[in-house]
Amino acid sequence: MGEAPLLNLLPAKTLILLDRGFYHFQFLQQLNLQDVHFITRLKAKASIKYLKIFSYDHLVKDRLIQLGTVRRGAPVLTLRLIEIKVGQTSYSYITSVLDPQILPPYVVADLYRRRWRIEEAFYSVKRLLGLSYLWTGSINGVKLQVWATWLFYAVLVDLGDAVADELSLPFDRISLEMIFRGLYHFSVAYDKGKADDLIKYFTAPENQDLGVVKSLRKPVSRLDLSPFPAPS
Numbered sequence: 654m655g656e657a658p659l660l661n662l663l664p665a666k667t668l669i670l671l672d673r674g675f676y677h678f679q680f681l682q683q684l685n686l687q688d689v690h691f692i693t694r695l696k697a698k699a700s701i702k703y704l705k706i707f708s709y710d711h712l713v714k715d716r717l718i719q720l721g722t723v724r725r726g727a728p729v730l731t732l733r734l735i736e737i738k739v740g741q742t743s744y745s746y747i748t749s750v751l752d753p754q755i756l757p758p759y760v761v762a763d764l765y766r767r768r769w770r771i772e773e774a775f776y777s778v779k780r781l782l783g784l785s786y787l788w789t790g791s792i793n794g795v796k797l798q799v800w801a802t803w804l805f806y807a808v809l810v811d812l813g814d815a816v817a818d819e820l821s822l823p824f825d826r827i828s829l830e831m832i833f834r835g836l837y838h839f840s841v842a843y844d845k846g847k848a849d850d851l852i853k854y855f856t857a858p859e860n861q862d863l864g865v866v867k868s869l870r871k872p873v874s875r876l877d878l879s880p881f882p883a884p885s
Contacts, residue, residue, distance in 0.1 A: 663689045670768040682728045695745040710884045715758040737762045753880035819856045831864040
């Protein structure tokens with residue numbers, strides 16, 4: 654999707670996550686004018702003027718900046734620059750939300766990390782639901798297949814969300830793939846009169862071998878919601 658169609662779709666007070674393909678100063682300025690906020694990654698060798706420090710530590714730096722120069726008519730943008738260090742790797746984000754009380758620095762990084770969800774959705778739909786193969790060559794047939802597949806994926810997401818709520822777990826802990834594969838087992842149990850509620854079936858202790866809850870590979874740390882994280 655190009656920038657102009659995107660601008661027409663975004664209502665005011667929206668927060669969007671942008672990859673660096675949308676890193677154009679005029680476009681970012683237009684988002685500000687439409688009262689649409691954004692988070693994106695900072696490009697290398699950007700022209701930055703630091704205006705104010707919100708947080709400054711070896712793990713997190715949150716500062717108010719002016720980005721850009723007036724050369725070639727490009728606008729100068731007032732933004733926040735958030736730099737987060739994870740292990741030996743540093744990540745730099747910019748956002749038009751200027752108040753850390755509204756959008757704390759670690760929340761900025763967490764939200765941008767979730768941008769990868771769209772890639773995971775395409776992967777699941779193509780590999781798990783078979784959209785990598787087209788059943789027909791007709792335009793109408795292709796449209797029907799695409800529409801039906803994405804509609805089923807939306808139902809699968811809603812089902813995963815309901816299972817997560819029932820188990821009091823975050824949605825990230827639920828495997829949509831195993832829920833999809835578990836539908837067969839539910840249908841068998843339903844035909845035998847042993848199950849009639851899909852959510853209760855997936856959350857029942859005796860059915861945890863279906864693997865609908867992802868195992869944790871490492872401990873999950875709580876997200877720091879502080880607008881001004883204390884120095885480590």
